[in-house]
Amino acid sequence: MSEMVSFTFNGTDVKCEQGQSIAAAVINTGTLALRTTRFGEEPRSIFCGIGICFDCVVVIDGVANQRSCLIAAKPGMKVESSS
Amino acid sequence: MIIVIGAGPAGLAAAEAAARNGSDVALIDSASRLGGQYWRHRLTVSGFHSNRADELFAKVRSAQSITYISDASVWSIEREGQLIRVNYLQGGAESSLTAEKLILATGAYDRSLPFPGWDQPGSMTPGAAQALLKGHGVLAGQKVVVAGTGPFLLPVATGLAQAGANVVGLYEAHSPLRWLLSPKALLLNISKFGELIYYARLLRRYSLTPQFGRVVSRFDQGRVTISRVNSSFALKDMKSENVEADVVAVGWGFLPDLTLGGIAGCKQRVDSDGTAVFAVDANQLSSQPNIWIAGEATGIGGADLSLLEGEIAGLVASGQKVTSHLRRKRGAKQVFADALKRSYPIGDGWRSWSQKSTAICRCEEVTLGDIEESVVELGAEDSRTAKLFTRAGMGLCQGRVCSRNVAEIVAGLTKCSVTDEERIASSNRPIAAPIALGLLGDGKK
Amino acid sequence: MQNPDAIVIGAGIVGASSALSLTNAGLKVLVIDRGAVSSGTTGAGEGNILVSDKDPGPELTLALRSRDLWFEMQEDVGDSFELEAKGGVVVARLDDGPLMKLAAEQSEHGVTTEKLNQSSLHELEPFLHPEFHSGVFYPQDAQCQPMLAAAQVIRTVIARGGAFISQAKVTRIIVENSAVAGIETTQGIFKAPIIINATGTWAGELAQMAGSDLPIAPRKGFILVTEPTGKYVFHKVYDSDYVTNVASSDADLQTSTVVEGTRSGTILIGASRERIGFDGSMNYEILRRLAAQATSLFPILRDVQLLRAYRGFRPYAPDHLPVIGEDAKVRGLWHSAGHEGAGIGLAPGSAALITDAILGRQSFMDGSPFSPHRFAKVSV
Numbered sequence: 001m002s003e004m005v006s007f008t009f010n011g012t013d014v015k016c017e018q019g020q021s022i023a024a025a026v027i028n029t030g031t032l033a034l035r036t037t038r039f040g041e042e043p044r045s046i047f048c049g050i051g052i053c054f055d056c057v058v059v060i061d062g063v064a065n066q067r068s069c070l071i072a073a074k075p076g077m078k079v080e081s082s083s
Numbered sequence: 084m085i086i087v088i089g090a091g092p093a094g095l096a097a098a099e100a101a102a103r104n105g106s107d108v109a110l111i112d113s114a115s116r117l118g119g120q121y122w123r124h125r126l127t128v129s130g131f132h133s134n135r136a137d138e139l140f141a142k143v144r145s146a147q148s149i150t151y152i153s154d155a156s157v158w159s160i161e162r163e164g165q166l167i168r169v170n171y172l173q174g175g176a177e178s179s180l181t182a183e184k185l186i187l188a189t190g191a192y193d194r195s196l197p198f199p200g201w202d203q204p205g206s207m208t209p210g211a212a213q214a215l216l217k218g219h220g221v222l223a224g225q226k227v228v229v230a231g232t233g234p235f236l237l238p239v240a241t242g243l244a245q246a247g248a249n250v251v252g253l254y255e256a257h258s259p260l261r262w263l264l265s266p267k268a269l270l271l272n273i274s275k276f277g278e279l280i281y282y283a284r285l286l287r288r289y290s291l292t293p294q295f296g297r298v299v300s301r302f303d304q305g306r307v308t309i310s311r312v313n314s315s316f317a318l319k320d321m322k323s324e325n326v327e328a329d330v331v332a333v334g335w336g337f338l339p340d341l342t343l344g345g346i347a348g349c350k351q352r353v354d355s356d357g358t359a360v361f362a363v364d365a366n367q368l369s370s371q372p373n374i375w376i377a378g379e380a381t382g383i384g385g386a387d388l389s390l391l392e393g394e395i396a397g398l399v400a401s402g403q404k405v406t407s408h409l410r411r412k413r414g415a416k417q418v419f420a421d422a423l424k425r426s427y428p429i430g431d432g433w434r435s436w437s438q439k440s441t442a443i444c445r446c447e448e449v450t451l452g453d454i455e456e457s458v459v460e461l462g463a464e465d466s467r468t469a470k471l472f473t474r475a476g477m478g479l480c481q482g483r484v485c486s487r488n489v490a491e492i493v494a495g496l497t498k499c500s501v502t503d504e505e506r507i508a509s510s511n512r513p514i515a516a517p518i519a520l521g522l523l524g525d526g527k528k
Numbered sequence: 529m530q531n532p533d534a535i536v537i538g539a540g541i542v543g544a545s546s547a548l549s550l551t552n553a554g555l556k557v558l559v560i561d562r563g564a565v566s567s568g569t570t571g572a573g574e575g576n577i578l579v580s581d582k583d584p585g586p587e588l589t590l591a592l593r594s595r596d597l598w599f600e601m602q603e604d605v606g607d608s609f610e611l612e613a614k615g616g617v618v619v620a621r622l623d624d625g626p627l628m629k630l631a632a633e634q635s636e637h638g639v640t641t642e643k644l645n646q647s648s649l650h651e652l653e654p655f656l657h658p659e660f661h662s663g664v665f666y667p668q669d670a671q672c673q674p675m676l677a678a679a680q681v682i683r684t685v686i687a688r689g690g691a692f693i694s695q696a697k698v699t700r701i702i703v704e705n706s707a708v709a710g711i712e713t714t715q716g717i718f719k720a721p722i723i724i725n726a727t728g729t730w731a732g733e734l735a736q737m738a739g740s741d742l743p744i745a746p747r748k749g750f751i752l753v754t755e756p757t758g759k760y761v762f763h764k765v766y767d768s769d770y771v772t773n774v775a776s777s778d779a780d781l782q783t784s785t786v787v788e789g790t791r792s793g794t795i796l797i798g799a800s801r802e803r804i805g806f807d808g809s810m811n812y813e814i815l816r817r818l819a820a821q822a823t824s825l826f827p828i829l830r831d832v833q834l835l836r837a838y839r840g841f842r843p844y845a846p847d848h849l850p851v852i853g854e855d856a857k858v859r860g861l862w863h864s865a866g867h868e869g870a871g872i873g874l875a876p877g878s879a880a881l882i883t884d885a886i887l888g889r890q891s892f893m894d895g896s897p898f899s900p901h902r903f904a905k906v907s908v
Contacts, residue, residue, distance in 0.1 A: 159810075170812075513810040
């Protein structure tokens with residue numbers, strides 16, 4: 001049984017297994033949309049899943065444009081949708 | 084020392100082969116685990132012939148002379164005299180490695196084609212559904228449609244079904260009869276029949292019936308429109324059916340990421356399917372001295388071929404002999420790969436699926452209408468100009484997803500063909516992964 | 529197009545502006561380019577329209593008029609190329625003496641300048657490093673999207689009776705009795721008594737085809753483009769080293785610091801100058817230097833990621849002035865080239881100068897400092 005990790009996504013608590021990516025963890029809670037686009041404010045979610053498309057980018061602890069499909073969730077991370 | 088970039092089948096095979104004779108190898112990869120895309124796993128690799136993967140993982144992990152560097156994004160490659168310097172980002176810091184020799188095995192990613200709603204949450208590549216499931220144990224959605232073209236759809240659909248997803252549809256755009264075009268390929272690769280039977284069994288077990296000659300032509304808030312297409316992928320008639328699904332995983336084969344090889348100055352050519360790839364000789368040697376390239380970057384061919392190319396590159400780079408047996412095996416797989424390309428070509432009828440409001444460049448939200456305007460109103464005659472006018476390809480992914488599609492749309496509008504130069508130039512990116520300006524500047528001499 | 533009154537070779541911003549100016553003066557103009565619109569240096573710049581970086585002299589006079597003509601051009605062809613009077617902020621790193629001296633001289637010659645102290649500087653640019661205490665604001669500095677501008681201008685030329693042929697490489701310039709008669713290209717032969725050489729960095733090569741010469745050489749520059757990010761930079765911001773670098777003839781690499789935001793949310797960072805011929809290869813050490821300079825101005829940029837970098841070749845003449853005027857040897861061959869890093873800003877002004885000269889009318893300034901005749905020194 002993997003250790004559990006706790007982080008927040010847009011203020012909401014998310015729990016996931018250690019090693020799971022932020023995107024996987026968020027999607028596992030039933031939320032697909034990870035951010036909205038900067039011009040049309042359209043919701044976007046994971047698309048390529050392997051770090052090529054940058055559609056899954058979120059702000060992690062204040063740093064923008066981080067690919068949530070690649071980055072494993074760490075305890076206490078503050079993750080927010082990019083704008 | 085030999086640096087191997089990419090720890091998928093090609094990179095693993097290259098590292099293992101080079102280490103066999105005692106060469107020191109640094110195996111560097113952007114993921115947290117070995118296996119690349121083809122061999123995604125959390126705990127164990129599953130699927131056909133997965134024991135091969137486990138074997139290689141074990142060998143690479145135990146080899147004393149292989150240093151495995153994970154979670155590392157290579158952002159540039161430079162020459163320093165006889166040495167090659169690989170600059171990478173890891174854990175929020177920049178590091179670099181130098182060596183006399185480099186093997187590039189950076190693999191491929193799903194090729195995507197635009198359709199109305201392809202940018203909505205729930206629409207993703209089969210690779211993404213696979214990555215979530217195999218890499219993170221997460222089902223992307225409850226009801227899933229798998230569509231597109233090519234044999235990769237099979238392990239994705241069956242894998243999802245095995246994990247408990249309700250795969251409500253499996254749609255292959257081509258006719259199954261296309262394989263009759265390539266009897267030699269099938270005969271040379273008898274093992275492929277075993278693989279087919281393996282997946283056929285799984286399809287039956289989960290009551291998955293593939294439907295042919297069909298594509299997802301629209302996705303809107305959980306409603307998937309399935310339309311029939313002709314062999315060029317143009318919509319055949321107005322008849323369509325609607326299926327409910329929260330996830331639609333659509334894939335159209337693969338594209339290699341040529342960024343790093345391009346930075347290293349390796350010459351490219353255009354493959355028979357219009358894909359820009361690297362030109363290598365019979366020993367996997369690129370146009371650059373001491374740089375070998377193996378796997379999908381030399382031409383999309385699947386895991387089997389990648390393994391063989393990787394092994395050959397690893398042997399040659401470490402000064403070992405390559406047997407003619409190995410070369411023959413690679414040749415057989417090459418025949419199969421060519422047959423794959425012939426059997427699952429991407430028809431240009433896909434251009435008719437999009438509407439003016441459909442985003443073509445997802446990153447910069449550039450629509451088909453914007454691109455049409457750049458050609459008709461602003462006089463763009465080639466894709467480079469259309470991109471400069473519309474910003475298509477200038478966003479975060481730097482054109483990896485949209486570049487080829489934009490070029491083909493512009494070619495369709497101007498009634499020209501996409502030139503080889505255009506195909507090759509599209510992958511010209513001096514920065515392979517984003518790097519913080521602070522890190523970049525701190526590294527100055 | 530049969531029998532144009534003039535042929536403009538080069539569909540970058542300088543060629544496009546020249547074509548528009550001539551068209552508006554009543555001429556039938558054919559524009560040709562060996563590639564597409566803006567496939568040369570116009571497609572590799574930032575879209576700078578500056579008066580701030582010029583010493584008093586003919587180039588500044590040209591720049592001032594040209595800047596205003598940009599806004600007239602927008603009125604003429606339509607607001608479609610993101611023209612914006614953004615304003616420039618030049619900051620002095622250590623000693624602000626030279627900058628203030630320059631600003632004082634510039635303001636005597638028509639440039640609007642506003643001295644900035646610690647507080648007014650940081651009001652304009654709140655994210656600028658607190659150690660900067662002095663600067664000058666140039667409200668006349670402007671910005672555009674040059675590729676869109678050139679494209680829109682060419683469309684206007686076509687709409688007004690002109691023509692444009694792309695992918696037409698000039699293979700021969702037809703000269704009869706020391707005067708141009710036309711050109712041979714890969715897309716046909718075109719006759720005209722007036723030919724404008726607006727080929728920028730390749731203007732010297734083209735002049736040679738006519739049996740003349742033009743000492744224009746490439747000066748390589750890189751630009752960094754960041755990911756789309758928050759609004760941290762509100763004007764064009766650069767340190768006063770920019771001025772010294774432009775006028776220098778050093779063969780070695782020179783870098784200065786130029787930072788600005790764009791409409792799409794990215795930040796552009798320059799600037800480097802190298803005399804390295806047409807070697808277009810990437811140089812990561814230069815990128816590092818530019819990044820370090822930018823973050824020393826705006827520490828917040830340390831966490832902003834570089835997404836891409838591109839390079840271009842600025843066309844320059846040995847005295848760093850553009851070349852505008854009739855060729856010294858071949859009549860009817862007119863040059864408008866060698867604008868170095870100021871091609872965008874100086875384009876409509878150069879177009880006005882050359883149109884006036886061709887039509888034999890008085891212009892807004894004496895164009896002789898730009899004349900190609902200045903190179904035709906008699907060698908003994």
